Amino acid sequence: MHSPAFxxxxxxxxIKGEKTLAELAQQFDVHPNQITTWESQLLxxxxxxxxxxxAEPKEAAVDLKSLHAKxxxxxxxxDFLEGALSKSGLLSAKR
Structure with missing residues (x-):
């Protein structure tokens, strides 16, 4: 399967028409009928x-309220862990 970029x-x-379909088919290793199809789709x-x-911006796929709550x-x-570690001396006050 070929990428959209290809x-x-x-x-x-x-579309440029600088080469024949046969030349393009050989250059890109693709069947000429496929090239014609892609040319038509592009046009x-x-x-x-x-x-x-x-387009109007779509509604956010993520629930912002739940994210804010988290x-x-x-x-x-x-904050709790910072306070507990500071009291126990495991966290330096110079953060």
Whole structure:
């Protein structure tokens, strides 16, 4: 399976028309029919590059309230451990 970047590269080379399909097929080691398909897909999708409206930002996939709660829990735990280690002399006061 070929990467999207490779397909784009081959499709653009076909659109340029500087080489025949046979030459491109040999250069990229791909069947000429595949090159024609990628060229068509590239041309069909080109309008989308310039024509797409900016999408509304999607709702966050993560629940921010739960993240803030977790941050609070971890802050309390760190403060507690820092205090306990300082009292026991295991944590220097020069942090």
């Amino acid at each position: 397909k784009s590269k081959v499709g653009l080379a076909a 069909e999708g080109a309008a989308g590059v310039f024509g797409q409206e900016k 941050i609070g829990e971890l802050t309390l735990a760190n």
